[in-house]
Amino acid sequence: MSTFFTIAVIVLVFLIIFQIAKASEYVAVLKGEEKSRKENNKVNGFFMITFLIIGLIGVYWCNELFFGKTLLAHDSASVQGEKVDSMLKLTVIITGIVFVLTQVALFWFAYRFQEKENAKPFFFPHNNTMEIIWTVIPAIALTFLVVIGLRNWFSFTSEAPANAIQVEVTGQQFGWIFRYAGKDKTFGKKYYKYIDGTNSLGLLWKDSAGLNLKDDPAAHDDIVTTQTMYAVKGRPCKLIIGSKDVIHDVGLSAFRLKMDAVPGTPTTLWFTPKYTTKEMKEIMGNPDYDYEISCDQMCGNGHFGMRGVIKVVSQPEYDVWLAGLSSAYSAAFPAPSTTTPAVAADSTKKMAAVIAKAVKGALAKQ
Amino acid sequence: MSNEAVLQTSVEGAVAHGVHHEDEHHEHHHHDTFISKYVFSMDHKMIAKQFLITGMVWAVLGGLMSVLFRLQLGYPDSHFTFLEDILGKFWVQDGKITPQAYYALVTTHGTVLVFFVLTAGLSGTFANFLIPLQVGARDMASPFMNMLSYWFFFLASVIMLSSIFVETGPFSGGWTAYPPLSALRGASPGSGTGMDLWIIAMALFVVSSLLGGLNYIATILNMRTKGMSMTRLPLTIWALFFTAVLGVLSFPVLLSGFILLIFDRNFGTSFYLSDIFVQGSGANTGILPNEGGNAILFQHLFWFLGHPEVYIILLPAMGMVSEILSVNSRKPIFGYMAMVGSLFAIAILAFLVWAHHMFVTGLNPFLGSIFVLLTLLIAVPSAIKVFNWLTTLWRGNIRFTPAMMFAIGFVSLFISGGLTGIWLGNSALDIHLHDTYFVIAHFHIVMGVASMFGMFAGIYHWYPKMYGRYLNNTLGYMHFWITMIGAYLIFWPMHYEGLAGMPRRYYDYSIWESFKQFGGLNQFISTVALIVFATQILFLFNFFYSIWKGRKVTSKNPYNSNTLEWTTPINPGHGNWVGEIPEVHRWAYDYAKDGKEFVPQNVPIDPNESHHH
Numbered sequence: 001m002s003t004f005f006t007i008a009v010i011v012l013v014f015l016i017i018f019q020i021a022k023a024s025e026y027v028a029v030l031k032g033e034e035k036s037r038k039e040n041n042k043v044n045g046f047f048m049i050t051f052l053i054i055g056l057i058g059v060y061w062c063n064e065l066f067f068g069k070t071l072l073a074h075d076s077a078s079v080q081g082e083k084v085d086s087m088l089k090l091t092v093i094i095t096g097i098v099f100v101l102t103q104v105a106l107f108w109f110a111y112r113f114q115e116k117e118n119a120k121p122f123f124f125p126h127n128n129t130m131e132i133i134w135t136v137i138p139a140i141a142l143t144f145l146v147v148i149g150l151r152n153w154f155s156f157t158s159e160a161p162a163n164a165i166q167v168e169v170t171g172q173q174f175g176w177i178f179r180y181a182g183k184d185k186t187f188g189k190k191y192y193k194y195i196d197g198t199n200s201l202g203l204l205w206k207d208s209a210g211l212n213l214k215d216d217p218a219a220h221d222d223i224v225t226t227q228t229m230y231a232v233k234g235r236p237c238k239l240i241i242g243s244k245d246v247i248h249d250v251g252l253s254a255f256r257l258k259m260d261a262v263p264g265t266p267t268t269l270w271f272t273p274k275y276t277t278k279e280m281k282e283i284m285g286n287p288d289y290d291y292e293i294s295c296d297q298m299c300g301n302g303h304f305g306m307r308g309v310i311k312v313v314s315q316p317e318y319d320v321w322l323a324g325l326s327s328a329y330s331a332a333f334p335a336p337s338t339t340t341p342a343v344a345a346d347s348t349k350k351m352a353a354v355i356a357k358a359v360k361g362a363l364a365k366q
Numbered sequence: 367m368s369n370e371a372v373l374q375t376s377v378e379g380a381v382a383h384g385v386h387h388e389d390e391h392h393e394h395h396h397h398d399t400f401i402s403k404y405v406f407s408m409d410h411k412m413i414a415k416q417f418l419i420t421g422m423v424w425a426v427l428g429g430l431m432s433v434l435f436r437l438q439l440g441y442p443d444s445h446f447t448f449l450e451d452i453l454g455k456f457w458v459q460d461g462k463i464t465p466q467a468y469y470a471l472v473t474t475h476g477t478v479l480v481f482f483v484l485t486a487g488l489s490g491t492f493a494n495f496l497i498p499l500q501v502g503a504r505d506m507a508s509p510f511m512n513m514l515s516y517w518f519f520f521l522a523s524v525i526m527l528s529s530i531f532v533e534t535g536p537f538s539g540g541w542t543a544y545p546p547l548s549a550l551r552g553a554s555p556g557s558g559t560g561m562d563l564w565i566i567a568m569a570l571f572v573v574s575s576l577l578g579g580l581n582y583i584a585t586i587l588n589m590r591t592k593g594m595s596m597t598r599l600p601l602t603i604w605a606l607f608f609t610a611v612l613g614v615l616s617f618p619v620l621l622s623g624f625i626l627l628i629f630d631r632n633f634g635t636s637f638y639l640s641d642i643f644v645q646g647s648g649a650n651t652g653i654l655p656n657e658g659g660n661a662i663l664f665q666h667l668f669w670f671l672g673h674p675e676v677y678i679i680l681l682p683a684m685g686m687v688s689e690i691l692s693v694n695s696r697k698p699i700f701g702y703m704a705m706v707g708s709l710f711a712i713a714i715l716a717f718l719v720w721a722h723h724m725f726v727t728g729l730n731p732f733l734g735s736i737f738v739l740l741t742l743l744i745a746v747p748s749a750i751k752v753f754n755w756l757t758t759l760w761r762g763n764i765r766f767t768p769a770m771m772f773a774i775g776f777v778s779l780f781i782s783g784g785l786t787g788i789w790l791g792n793s794a795l796d797i798h799l800h801d802t803y804f805v806i807a808h809f810h811i812v813m814g815v816a817s818m819f820g821m822f823a824g825i826y827h828w829y830p831k832m833y834g835r836y837l838n839n840t841l842g843y844m845h846f847w848i849t850m851i852g853a854y855l856i857f858w859p860m861h862y863e864g865l866a867g868m869p870r871r872y873y874d875y876s877i878w879e880s881f882k883q884f885g886g887l888n889q890f891i892s893t894v895a896l897i898v899f900a901t902q903i904l905f906l907f908n909f910f911y912s913i914w915k916g917r918k919v920t921s922k923n924p925y926n927s928n929t930l931e932w933t934t935p936i937n938p939g940h941g942n943w944v945g946e947i948p949e950v951h952r953w954a955y956d957y958a959k960d961g962k963e964f965v966p967q968n969v970p971i972d973p974n975e976s977h978h979h
Binding site: 010014018020021022025028029040044045055058063066067070074081084087094095099102105106107109115116119120122123124126127130131136140142143149150152153154193199202212228244246247251253254256258259260262263266268286288290292294296298299300303305322 | 401555644697699700727737744752753754761766778793794797798839840843851869870871873879884914958960
């Protein structure tokens with residue numbers, strides 16, 4: 001009933017507006033079209049300047065309301081992010097000045113030079129000096145921004161330092177798989193046709209005559225986890241990024257960086273975390289806070305639930321954590337004598353639970 | 367002197383002669399059937415109206431889709447059970463839009479608005495309508511090709527529409543259709559039949575666009591009336607010319623990308639596919655045989671059109687805005703040659719910046735740096751245009767017609783959205799802001815809403831020429847102010863969501879510690895979007911009501927404008943001018959010159975006239 005009522009009210013409002021509009025046209029005809037046109041002109045000229053003033057106040061107010069909710073309100077969580085933030089601030093200042101000046105000019109001119117009796121518009125078809133000025137000044141400002149931007153760009157995309165922790169990140173619908181090189185500090189070879197229920201990345205754990213590939217010993221001690229990866233505060237962390245199925249994107253908003261995960265074409269990204277997760281919980285004032293990996297490239301219907309977590313810890317904590325893990329190979333084929341390592345399997349379950357919650361059962365492929 | 371006087375008399379004679387015989391002229395065409403006049407018409411003016419109305423239908427559908435997915439974003443916890451009755455179980459379950467339906471809506475909204483509304487609806491309408499009228503031609507170079515252009519578009523529309531009704535849903539991988547998601551049926555239900563139909567519709571759309579574009583170029587280059595040199599063309603025509611050139615050179619690349627995609631989808635090739643394992647069961651799942659392809663190749667082919675496409679959308683709006691600002695300021699456009707030059711510069715640079723959409727694909731950083739440089743370079747001609755528009759307003763005598771309001775609104779939005787382009791074009795910032803709401807705010811303001819404003823400006827300004835009647839002004843002003851305020855209320859705060867890193871194309875943000883703080887804002891944005899959408903219904907009503915009931919146009923040149931379309935009869939027939947086509951003696955912007963309010967292009971130069979360039 002209330003739905004019908006709402007619809008009736010909306011229709012009624014439309015009819016009233018329409019009748020007013022029609023009536024105003026008749027009034028215009030009665031008053032003289034020229035006269036009512038001039039009245040309209042005055043009203044709209046006034047609205048123009050009002051829009052400018054209220055708009056600028058609104059811009060300020062919007063900033064007051066939402067600035068605190070952006071990342072800029074807090075220190076960047078990575079060394080690289082500091083450069084992004086300082087560049088953002090500089091760009092805000094430069095574009096902000098241009099924004100205010102041009103918007104003020106636009107609406108002020110509209111108001112100031114609205115049609116007036118006896119006003120003579122100025123025949124002013126061109127002026128080379130003015131045009132050269134406003135070609136050169138933007139060009140200089142942009143050169144400035146390009147130089148700063150490219151310096152940062154080349155530093156972000158440079159080779160990671162030698163002491164960097166290396167983590168391989170693989171996206172899949174809809175979650176993340178992480179691989180660490182293990183004791184030999186070398187990533188074993190992998191090939192996607194080796195992927196099966198126990199070998200989620202397709203590591204070369206055995207010979208294959210059909211594929212003409214040999215078992216890679218380096219692959220046997222590689223550690224594989226899902227959903228959560230670890231990094232060390234103050235130590236560069238290099239991600240080697242790939243995907244099993246479609247294009248994903250490793251979005252690290254707290255670190256101000258991101259990189260696509262492309263099947264068949266590995267990409268890399270490195271950053272240096274500045275705060276541990278624990279410190280960051282305090283900075284954000286949120287005990288539930290975690291560094292999140294958001295998938296930033298449309299990857300299917302579960303895209304919005306493709307959440308990963310980065311735990312940033314101190315070096316000793318990291319060492320303890322890493323020592324507690326056993327290789328993916330031994331998890332898949334446990335030797336009878338060793339205890340079953342539960343980390344990988346456990347986090348798989350956790351991830352599955354998160355996805356299930358996010359997708360709310362609506363993802364069934366029909 | 368005497369020579370010109372004779373010419374003037376003959377032109378005036380011809381016009382008078384034409385007016386006199388107008389009725390006879392109409393009778394001459396009385397054998398037009400309904401089909402040849404309204405359906406398979408070869409009159410550029412009718413084809414323009416066909417493009418416009420089809421575009422409007424799509425705009426309503428596309429807008430409605432955005433309202434639906436904004437409902438999910440704004441009210442993720444509410445249950446709209448009545449939607450289930452209207453849309454059915456596939457789209458709405460338990461009163462909530464399903465994730466798949468959400469992604470299908472987002473994808474179709476993007477595709478439809480970019481291609482069907484702002485390409486076909488905008489340049490299809492105004493290139494068709496204005497080119498022959500403003501260059502002084504009786505019709506397009508090939509009226510038949512022009513008709514085909516519309517009907518290919520119509521066919522594309524029908525197929526796109528039908529994809530909404532297939533069992534597995536329409537394509538739902540985003541309007542950019544990146545493979546492997548778009549290539550693999552197993553990766554998403556929408557990548558099945560829905561994608562087949564999407565890609566066929568898009569291929570037909572490219573055909574339509576090419577047929578139209580070639581025609582526009584041929585007409586502008588070859589069919590200008592006597593005296594209409596290129597430098598006397600109104601800026602609308604220059605803008606439409608560059609638009610057509612961009613389309614003709616870049617759409618074939620998109621089509622080639624689509625053809626390779628069709629091969630990958632259907633014929634087992636591996637242009638875009640390599641090393642893929644898809645979980646699930648059914649077609650294209652498990653270990654796929656494809657190796658050696660590169661998914662990024664598609665992005666290069668796509669954005670080689672995709673970026674010029676932004677200017678295909680924007681340039682016609684810029685052209686019309688230049689014209690409308692000048693006419694209603696009663697003042698020449700400032701820096702005509704600089705305006706043409708900056709259009710040219712934008713058209714060239716449009717082809718050289720495509721990879722700025724791909725900074726985070728793992729692109730070679732050096733290549734990325736070149737694209738940063740070229741991308742920020744495009745801000746220079748854009749800045750020139752803005753400053754020239756501002757100077758055009760300066761010391762004018764401004765008449766706020768609804769068209770003029772939308773033109774001013776366009777400039778405001780173009781500034782706001784253009785400036786954030788400087789942020790995103792800088793790769794070191796893009797690496798942070800890429801694929802966040804900042805991007806959504808940027809391109810909706812600068813390309814979506816601004817071009818929509820250009821389109822509205824064009825409709826309000828040339829409606830009297832299209833239908834011989836006026837739109838209702840009061841509704842026009844309401845339409846402008848609500849849309850203008852609404853557009854800023856919707857998109858301005860989105861910048862802040864982007865600065866928090868909030869990713870686009872998310873169905874629900876509630877599980878994210880980093881992004882869930884914007885629930886209230888999302889609700890506000892959705893509410894405003896609903897109001898703005900309702901206001902567009904008001905415009906539609908105004909449009910269709912006024913075709914039959916609007917105030918009649920009583921003079922040939924209601925705006926005291928200089929361009930040639932206002933020398934035609936109030937309701938021009940096929941062929942536009944009765945009698946001879948007027949000869950052109952001057953540029954289109956002699957407003958306020960030598961104390962005269964306006965001097966139309968077909969008025970010969972007076973020997974006592976001052977010379978300006």
